Amino acid sequence: MHGGALSGDLYTLRTGAVVVFYNPDSACIARANRLAEVMHCVVVDNSPSVRTASEVGLSAAVSYLPNGANLGIATAINQGVASLIDAGFDAAILFDQDSEPSRQLLDGLPRLLEEALRRERVALIGPAYEDLRLGDVAPFVRFGYLKLRRIPPVGVTPIDVDFLISSGSCINLAAWQEVGPMDDALFIDFVDLEWCIRARAKGFAVLGAPELRLAHELGGEPVRVLGRLYPSHSPLRHYYLFRNAVALIKRSYVPCTWKSTELIKFPFRLAIYGLFLQPRLGHLRMALTGIWHGLIGRMGALEQH
Known part of the structure; x- marks a missing residue:
């Protein structure tokens, strides 16, 4: 099991990753194996078939939790986070199976979270995401009447936002235990938004890291x-x-x-x-x-x- 800090990093938060699978292809499995070389990685598999980690093609470094059914993104994330909490981790970075995090992202998110926690109560921090099919980097978002307020991801200072998508988000697990798990009843869609709303209602900040990027495909074609x-x-x-x-x-x-x-x-x-x-x-x-x-x-x- 890897510790929290990546080699050479300055942060001390013990950070692990949670990846949610659903009928993954070989590229998804390879990404999880690469991630497990860098930090402790929990894969929660919502695929309907029940297989062992070796049958799936995952390395022995991956902590594999097969559900044998699609229990939804909320339940899968809750299972992965619970596994990290039980193992004594301080932070969890969440990923969809098709997310390809850079080393800069894996280094930067825990470091920025730790720096922010010295100033305020923070629930999570996450990057701006870019979908190459849509041709641009998505702005961060604040709620507004009748229209969302879109904030360009520029500069290096974390930006106070109202919600972040789950993939790429680095969650403060101390805040998680106060806010509670994600809402299983939602199953999928708005799961991340609802959790961020609950976290902000309890006085925690949700922060966007404008200098960090995550390649992420939002939806189908x-x-x-x-x-x-x-x-x-x-x-x-x-x-x-x-x-x-x-x-x-x-x-x-x-x-x-x-x-x-x-x-x-x-x-x-x-x-x-x-x-x-x-x-x-x-x-x-x-x-x-x-x-x-x-x-x-x-x-x-x-x-x-």
């Missing part, structure tokens, strides 16, 4: 609508996106600023998914089912027959 590229997803993912948005809009602790922007986006998303993605009726039907289930409180994994 982008679709172009009126000259602008939008991330696309499967009909099932659109079910969870709409259902969880409705579920969070109903929760009192979620800021009205975020609720207002989501309500504005609803008709535009329905139009894009229903008109520009194939199969049109499939996307529209799943989105509307998600809205209904959000309204009646049907959460967890969607049971499909």
Whole structure:
């Protein structure tokens, strides 16, 4: 097991990684093995088949937790983080299976977290992400009425933000134990946002590290609508996106600023998914089912027959 600090680093937080698998290909497995050469790595596998680490192709350095079923991103992250807490780690960096972290990122996130913790209570810190298919580095985000405030990732000073995507986020595990685990009922989509909202409500900062980057593909192949590229997803993912948005809009602790922007986006998303993605009726039907289930409180994994 690796300790917290990478060789030559100045930080003392014992930092491990959590990678969530779902039907990984050989490139995903190779990335996890490379990560395990640098720091302690827990792989939580949501693939439906049950295999050993060696059968999957993972090295002996990886701590492998197979679920034998898709229990959702929230549950998988909770399992991985619990494993790191039990092993005495101070921080956890979360990754999707297709994320390729640089050594600069792995060195920089724990160092910046430790520096920030000397000044304030911090829940997590994360990089700006770049999706080469969308052609740009995504801005950091603050909530605003009717419109999100987008903050360019420039400079070296950490930026106070309202939420970060989970992949690439470095979580202070002391804060995690106060905030609580991620919401299993959400299953996928808005899981990271909901946790950040809870953390900020408890007085913790969420920080963006503008000098760090993570290559990350958001959704499926982008679709172009009126000259602008939008991330696309499967009909099932659109079910969870709409259902969880409705579920969070109903929760009192979620800021009205975020609720207002989501309500504005609803008709535009329905139009894009229903008109520009194939199969049109499939996307529209799943989105509307998600809205209904959000309204009646049907959460967890969607049971499909």
